[in-house]
Amino acid sequence: MTSLSNQRLPRVTIREVAQRAEVGIKTVSRVVNNEPNVAPATAARVRAAIEELRWEPDAHASNLRRTTTRTRSVGLLLGNVANPFSATIHRAIEDTAVHRDVAVFASSLDEEPEREIAAVEAFLRRKVDGLILTCIAESQEYLADLVPPEMPIVFIDREPASFTGDTVHSDNFGGSRLATRHVLGFGHRRLALLIDRREIWTARERERGFIAALEEFGVPSDAATIVADLSDRDAAERAVTRLLGMPDAPTAIVSGQNLITVGAVHALRRLGRHHDIALIGFDDLELADLLEPGISVVAQRPQEMGQVAAARLFASLDAGQRLAPTSIVVPVDLIPRGSGEIRPHRS
Amino acid sequence: MTSLSNQRLPRVTIREVAQRAEVGIKTVSRVVNNEPNVAPATAARVRAAIEELRWEPDAHASNLRRTTTRTRSVGLLLGNVANPFSATIHRAIEDTAVHRDVAVFASSLDEEPEREIAAVEAFLRRKVDGLILTCIAESQEYLADLVPPEMPIVFIDREPASFTGDTVHSDNFGGSRLATRHVLGFGHRRLALLIDRREIWTARERERGFIAALEEFGVPSDAATIVADLSDRDAAERAVTRLLGMPDAPTAIVSGQNLITVGAVHALRRLGRHHDIALIGFDDLELADLLEPGISVVAQRPQEMGQVAAARLFASLDAGQRLAPTSIVVPVDLIPRGSGEIRPHRS
């Protein structure tokens, strides 16, 4: 805790600019804030002085007295910045933000409710102008007394509970139903669904989609196995290994998430069943097309999600208040590559 | 530009806390800043008042007068936040930062010198406490008059030019030499190296390593082809296709980067040469072990890089000044999986 004086000594202030331009500081303020009632000649002198002194207004000092304070920063909470899905969303949001000279604070949620709240508090302490949140806490009610009522909030990837705001997410229900229908259409009747913890909204939605498809095809529910709480690759690999060792083992696997898909592929490979058991994943994987068989997936559109979420946030920001909340559902795309088109083996 | 008043009205200030605790505001200030010379009883009263009023000091207002100003935020500039390599570094840095209640601004470089400078300026406007930078500009000299002299800077992934600072990067030279030696050891004598733009420091280092290995094995330089300026998958795919169509085509390919490796694999597949042409990549890929053949790589350790970089940054931050610059080289790991162990075919 020794002294670290942040650009202290050679600081040029508005006063010096005013002196140089031979005007009052208020006039300088008017010029930089594009306020009316400044004579063109005066404004020119001020601008010249700013140039010459290379002055930059101190954003923090301005915001102190200002009623309409903007830090030109937003808080972004993602599942995990290292996950390709999250990272792609992040990039899309950055691309929109950078054009408006807005910087983004990114944090990882790790599916922990405490981290969600801690991250929001950390963003607010830094006076962000808006929030884009992936949530995991049971309820987002806490936002009501934490967040100023005009601050824009967009929920991405998951729907909040007990709090109304803009939301942007994939068609999880429809996508999962589509994936399930796909393998059912190839004749499978013994299916397994592998999903993450049910605390996660998308996991629940994908489970709903799976069940809906089974019902459409009149498949009795005891012909399907649902394994939940799979939050990493290894857990998924173990689950698949165990499933395939059982009597009446499933002939098709629906995976509810990219890490789970990778684990499932590993298990099938190790067991030598990859040409034998159908597999369809949710969310796409790099190199999935080059495996043998290729991995069929229902791909999300994370870039589009990020774009749309950022657009909503900035629309509210421009309006100066939260706009009427909208819920935007981004389509998913079924990509058949082989693994999902394997027909059931006789057992 | 309508009004968006950020938590304005119901703002509780230090004055109210002082009144409530029946002390002067300076005493409240002492308590929150853990300054000495406050009687325990007084401190307790103050803390109670803070609790009751749910007061939080305004960080921006504090920093205005403070000499040792800290925003508890850092700027992180990465190649591309959506690239798995960058994203893993990001996550590792976040993990260190979050424990210290430091938030991180992340930006993408996209290999554009202008973005490098723009990002640094954007970070500085927001008064970050430190910088972790991936650089692309020809020289980092500009930092000298942009960045306050005590502000810690750590360069990650690439060495800066004309500016001395902490640096953390992979053993690019050694790793590339190792990869090249590896295929040379299997008998290859006609090699190709595929790299990104030579403006990128790592591309140059990897080229150096490639050439060094060739020299060690006494391979004449005209037996090797170096293709540069490959910055995306498709460009790499086209380059490989073209290379393999030439007389005296290479029998082994050394890829200088993960996107290039993916492009190369695609090309080899499409040509049906994947069991025929050796391939070794720099930087690891998800699912690389499940391809047939598996893709041999020299893997970097992005997580370790991020950890080490963050450790350096916070060490300087704790010291209150830049520490004597160190250059940390993170080892790489050769992972043989099949593609790099293919022997040369007779031609």
Add this chain to the structure above:
DNA sequence: TTGAAAGCGCTACCAC
């Protein structure tokens, strides 16, 4: 059209 004065919420300095 302009600027002087007050004040944003807090810390630095110094007197008590």
Add this chain to the structure above:
DNA sequence: GTGGTAGCGCTTTCAA
């Protein structure tokens, strides 16, 4: 130990 006063760099208010 404690608190008043000045002032950080800017915006706001209001008088000129």
